[in-house]
Amino acid sequence: MKRNYLITALVFLVLAAGLVFLKQPEEGKEIKPQKLFSSLNLPNRYISTDIVASRIIKDDPALCLIDVRDAREFNDFSLQGAINIPLPNILDAEYKEVLKQEGMDFVFYSNDDITAENAWLIASRLGYNNLYILKGGLNRWVETILNPAEPPQTAPSEEWTLYDARMASKQYFLGSNLLPSGKEALKEKNAPPKTIKPVKQAATEHSEGC
Amino acid sequence: MDNTILSKKVMLVLGLFVLLLIIGFITQKKAGLTFSMSPADAISQMSEGKTTISPEKARESILKKDNSYVFIDTRDPYDYVKGHIMGAENIPLQSLLDNNNVKKFKSYLEDSKLVVLYGNDESYVNGAVQILRQTVFSNILSLDRGYIAYAGLQENKLADSLPVYKTETARYDYKSYTKKAIEPGPVVNKDKAGKKDVQQKKVVPRPSASSGEGC
Numbered sequence: 077m078k079r080n081y082l083i084t085a086l087v088f089l090v091l092a093a094g095l096v097f098l099k100q101p102e103e104g105k106e107i108k109p110q111k112l113f114s115s116l117n118l119p120n121r122y123i124s125t126d127i128v129a130s131r132i133i134k135d136d137p138a139l140c141l142i143d144v145r146d147a148r149e150f151n152d153f154s155l156q157g158a159i160n161i162p163l164p165n166i167l168d169a170e171y172k173e174v175l176k177q178e179g180m181d182f183v184f185y186s187n188d189d190i191t192a193e194n195a196w197l198i199a200s201r202l203g204y205n206n207l208y209i210l211k212g213g214l215n216r217w218v219e220t221i222l223n224p225a226e227p228p229q230t231a232p233s234e235e236w237t238l239y240d241a242r243m244a245s246k247q248y249f250l251g252s253n254l255l256p257s258g259k260e261a262l263k264e265k266n267a268p269p270k271t272i273k274p275v276k277q278a279a280t281e282h283s284e285g286c
Numbered sequence: 287m288d289n290t291i292l293s294k295k296v297m298l299v300l301g302l303f304v305l306l307l308i309i310g311f312i313t314q315k316k317a318g319l320t321f322s323m324s325p326a327d328a329i330s331q332m333s334e335g336k337t338t339i340s341p342e343k344a345r346e347s348i349l350k351k352d353n354s355y356v357f358i359d360t361r362d363p364y365d366y367v368k369g370h371i372m373g374a375e376n377i378p379l380q381s382l383l384d385n386n387n388v389k390k391f392k393s394y395l396e397d398s399k400l401v402v403l404y405g406n407d408e409s410y411v412n413g414a415v416q417i418l419r420q421t422v423f424s425n426i427l428s429l430d431r432g433y434i435a436y437a438g439l440q441e442n443k444l445a446d447s448l449p450v451y452k453t454e455t456a457r458y459d460y461k462s463y464t465k466k467a468i469e470p471g472p473v474v475n476k477d478k479a480g481k482k483d484v485q486q487k488k489v490v491p492r493p494s495a496s497s498g499e500g501c
Contacts (some may be wrong), residue, residue, distance in 0.1 A: 109320065116379075117380065153460035163332065187455060187457075194332040201321070213454075214456065250463060
């Protein structure tokens with residue numbers, strides 16, 4: 077009688093131990109197509125140029141920008157602190173350790189967002205987390221940060237607030253000597269671009285992120 | 287005597303429990319699609335642009351009534367009703383991996399059809415296309431520049447209202463936006479696809495404003 081209970085208890089223990097080894101999708105372990113497909117719906121896998129700009133300005137240490145274009149394009153122009161992992165090289169041994177870092181947010185970017193999304197898809201399939209895509213890529217970066225378009229006069233105040241923030245970012249990235257001048261200044265409404273407290277030189281590499 | 291009956295019940299319950307677990311294991315393995323293409327091969331086909339067809343090619347296939355193409359509109363039904371590629375089916379993006387749709391894709395694969403998924407732009411469908419291509423469906427493509435470009439071609443719209451730039455073209459001269467630039471470069475138009483008498487539709491960065499200011 078007592079032996080039966082002992083056997084029962086042992087069997088349950090073994091089963092419980094077995095459960096521990098089931099299920100957990102470890103980081104770095106490939107996921108299935110259905111799961112990857114479902115993750116396409118996640119609203120925050122895209123990150124806006126405005127948020128990335130503010131994180132760069134704040135020198136967010138958790139931000140890791142990854143340029144997935146080729147080396148030539150990267151050397152011509154890249155975002156401050158970005159590293160270059162061209163899409164064809166994303167599986168190379170030298171970049172393996174990059175995506176494994178904990179506590180980092182990895183933002184893929186390219187000229188638009190197709191190549192960046194492709195990098196996101198491969199890395200996600202391989203089981204990595206905290207991956208993002210810069211919405212609209214560098215083309216949108218120019219349109220919103222480096223050369224933001226003035227809203228029409230009739231636009232609601234939120235748009236003007238956003239425009240002011242973008243003009244301030246523009247100053248940060250291009251240097252204060254690129255304040256709008258001449259006819260642009262005349263067109264400006266009552267809201268002059270804000271000056272930023274730490275007046276940083278643009279395009280100096282802070283220690284390469286990641 | 288009670289003890290024997292009790293322990294027998296326990297053994298029975300235990301037996302059922304183990305049986306359930308075994309059934310669970312077996313049925314779990316059979317679930318759904320699996321990746322049959324290696325990540326390396328997936329990257330190759332992405333980088334070589336093999337996963338997309340141009341709106342011009344799509345238009346040509348419709349005009350020539352080329353039955354080897356099947357077009358699938360992945361937008362929601364409201365957009366589909368407003369206008370879609372002639373003969374296209376409407377399968378909203380979220381339901382692409384439903385069982386009945388997977389069956390459809392399998393039959394298209396068996397019939398050697400090229401299945402083109404499209405949305406308003408290419409980035410709408412790119413994720414779905416790449417994922418499906420990495421499973422067994424190597425015959426699925428996306429429509430470059432999306433329905434917006436196709437519809438424009440169909441209506442013979444003037445080029446300045448079409449997204450004429452192929453995806454992943456640098457539409458601005460990024461170099462001119464760095465302090466290192468010696469002089470702000472002229473607006474570059476790389477790799478323009480579409481009609482020859484194309485007009486530039488994008489916002490021109492204002493070189494006059496920044497020249498002479500130590501860009």
